[in-house]
Amino acid sequence: MRLWHETLIPYLPRQQLLGQHRECCALRGKGWGKGHSTVNYVFKYSPYYLYLYHMKVMEEMRNRGYNCDPLWYDMFYRGKQCNPYSNDQLGVFNSSAPGSELTIYPEHEQTYLDECLSNLKDKGIQLNLNKTKTP
Structure with a gap:
């Protein structure tokens, strides 16, 4: 598990x-609330x-021509096995949180980026962020 x-x-x-x-x-x-260290x-x-965050992933999928169930574009949707979120459960995005101008999660800072790149490299995947995006 990793984002x-x-x-x-x-x-x-x-x-x-x-x-x-x-x-x-x-x-x-x-999986909501079920802990895993990463x-x-x-x-x-x-x-x-x-x-x-999921919207960013689905946008990239769409850019590459992949399809996903349109139900996931509904912010309240939790899959077929769970009841939808209520307004109270969903909460709001705090756009004044530190780092939110760049990322959704403040934990997604340079150290985490380096960790992710290292993890991918260990899998034999070398990403060059200066090159064009994956088609």
């Missing part, structure tokens, strides 16, 4: 991008933050 640093989304290979979509779906559904920070924030 890749947000700036990596346009550069992720197909397998990691589609895996990220599955991870977001799982976290938005029955995603525990997500649960400190409103589920709306995860929705915004």
Whole structure:
């Protein structure tokens, strides 16, 4: 389980991008609140933050010609196994949070970016963020 640093989304290979979509779906559904060391920070924030992150993933999927169930574009949707969020549960995005001008999650800073790049490199994936995005 991992949410890749947000700036990596346009550069992720197909397998990691589609895996990220599955991870977001799982976290938005029955996985919400179920701890795992690499995603525990997500649960400190409103589920709306995860929705915004997931939207970035789905936008990149759409840019590459991949399709996903349109129900996931509904911020209240949590999958077929869960009841939708209520307005109170969803909360709001605090755009004045430190780092929010660049990323949704403040934890997605340079150290986390370096960690993600290292993790990908260990998988044999070398990303050059100076090159064009993955088609």
